[in-house]
Amino acid sequence: MGDLEIRAAVAEDVPAIVAMLADDPLGAQRESPGDLTPYLAALERLQADPNQRLVVAVREGRVVGTLQLTIVHGLCRRGATRSIIEGVRVHADERGSGLGTRFIEWAIEESRRADCQLVQLTSDKARTDAHRFYERLGFEASHEGFKLQL
Template sequence: MDNLTVRRATTADVPAIVAMLADDVLGATREDAADLAPYLAAFAVADADPHQHIVVAEQDGEVIGTLQLTVIHGLSLKAATRAQVEGVRVRADQRGTGLGSYLMTWSEEKARELGCALIQLTSNNARTDAHRFYERLGYKGTHIGFKKEL
């Protein structure tokens, strides 16, 4: 991971982030990299929220990975603060380099720094490779997630 930095994303990073979100079978059907307006608006809201941490991995001036870490303050689990990881992506030409593991380690360290007792994520049922990746990192499939479009 030579010359690699993980830093808070900026508005200028949104096109690269969206490109990574759209660069797989599932993302290609649900993202629209041609229309950045909704992504820029959502980024502005998230960036203003101190509980949202959208970051990019940058190497030699190029964005090659991203994730979003959300801190959730709740009452369950003895009022434990937890971190939710979403949108973990590594640029296609960087997959298999260890960058995904590096980003997940970064997210765990950041979550601890922010006082979180637990880190969690969801992964689409179709992402079996991702499931194996997370399990290798010590994550356990302890819950079934449900979603409903509104």
């Protein structure tokens, strides 16, 4: 992976992060790259929460990927701590380079360091390529997810 660095996201990374979030048919419907105000406010909330890790992958000074890892403490599973991986995006120029695998491996190791007993993620039903990718990394499709828009 050469000079790849995975580090905490900062405000200067937000335009690149939002561009990657919007760079597919689903994201194009949900994201608003023209107005970064809500994203910058969200970054501040994430930075203030010790259970949130919003990271970017940087190669040659350019943000080429992003991922959010959330640590959740709970009572289920004998008081287990779990992590949730969300918002995984790899820049179009980097797809197929192994960056996605490196990102997920980073998240799993970070979860271990946080004493998590389970790593979970969701992926939209339409993202069949992503489903194959996660299964290749050992994840199992074990639940049906539900959402309620508020």
